Amino acid sequence: MRKIHLVDLQTQYEKIQEEVDTAVLDVVRSTAYINGPEVKSFQSELENYLSVKHVIPCANGTDALQIALMALGCAPGDEVITPSFTYVATAEVIALLQLTPVFVEVNPDTFTIEPEAVRAAITDKTKAVIPVHLYGQCAQMDEVMSIAREHGIGVVEDTAQALGSEYHSAKGSKIKAGTIGDIGCTSFFPSKNLGGYGDGGAMFTNSDELAAKIRRLSNHGQSKRYYHDDIGVNSRLDSIQAAILRIKLRHLNTYIEARNAAAAFYDSKFDPIPQLTIPARCSWSSHGFHQYTLKMTGVDRD
Ligand SMILES: Cc1ncc(COP(=O)(O)O)c(C=O)c1O
Structure with missing residues (x-):
């Protein structure tokens, strides 16, 4: 029997090989391996693609979810609503931060979170909800956003499986997945729709305040070199990955x-x-x- 890969990364690479090989070698020769110009260019190109104000790259999609919850000020004991059917990382980061995951059902046809189940799960300890755009389709964001706004809770979109998908809002506009909630998170794991040649991730937001906080938290809580205002993490996207992702972003559609x-x-x-x-x-x-x-x-x- 012929083995069929989930994604044929070999053929995909061969189609862009020359461009990728040159870009990777250029980064190696530049020695700007961390936060170099490639990372900054990728960031602004992804901002344009998504029509979002801020993209903050990081080391992987799991870190993106963790940093997003930290940026929303989630503290031990707070509850975070998440679908019972998702990849483990969504719930893992909730537990890691000593928050309480509150699992709600998904729609059995689309596998995305049931908005009314979100409403029913809200308590006075609820701090955030994480709708997951599972398999590539967006959750019902109009409904999730209106419930979240009504109750003053944060919304972190897990867009790891749906980068490039479009949400069709009731107002008639088409909005890129991950740019509707307070913070969107994604993964550039190689098999993802936009995948690097190693680990990578990013967070998106239209809020200047949240963007500044996310940047700080993903860089050791540092706002200025050696001034560590918060307890943060070290989560960065490598320049080599950014150079590859810049090329692949042009082919994402x-x-x-x-x-x-x-x-x-x-x-x-x-x-x-x-x-x-x-x-x-x-x-x-x-x-x-x-x-x-x-x-x-x-x-x-x-
Ligand atoms: C829904 C979902 N969330 C989060 C992640 C975590 O991303 P990463 O593997 O880059 O940490 C993934 C990727 O596997 C995912 O599919």
Whole structure:
């Protein structure tokens, strides 16, 4: 049987090999390995792509979620609402910060958080909610935002699987995933829709105040060299990764189109099989197809 990779990173690399090899060598020769010009250029190019005021790159998507919760001022004992069905990192960072994860159900068709379940889970200890745009489709952000604003809680979007996907707001506008809540977080893990050749992540926000805090927290709590105002972490994106991500960002829409074409092909083959349910497409979001997931009934899944 032919082995089929989840993502064919080899072919993807071969198509941009010359550009990538040159960019990586340029960084090596420049010796600007940390926070060099490539990181700054990537940051502003991603800000343009997302139409968001601030992008703050960091070391990985898990750090991005942790720093986002720290920036919102979450303190031990606070509750954070998160879907019961997500990648472990979402809940892991909540526990790591000694916060209490409060799990709520997801919509069984789209696998994104149920807004009414969020409302029902709010207590006077709730500090934030983390909607996860699982598999590449956005959660119902209009509803989540209005519930969060009503109760004065923060919203951290976990966009690790949906960078480039668009949320269709009730007002008619299309907004990039991760730019709707207070802070959006993403991962540049190699298999992600925008993946580097190692670990990487970023946070997005339209708030100047939160951006300054996030920058400080991801750099040892330092606002000025050797002035450590907060307890922070050391979480930076390497210049080599930034150089690669700059090239791949230019192809991100094409990568997403290719994922959608593959999904349409899978649909045509799987839909006629009665035991399989193909992925639902919701009305409020485009799909980035980070994952193509089938539901099975009446069969042994294993
Ligand atoms: C939904 C979700 N959140 C968070 C993460 C964590 O990202 P990273 O692996 O870059 O730490 C991932 C990636 O695996 C993810 O899929």
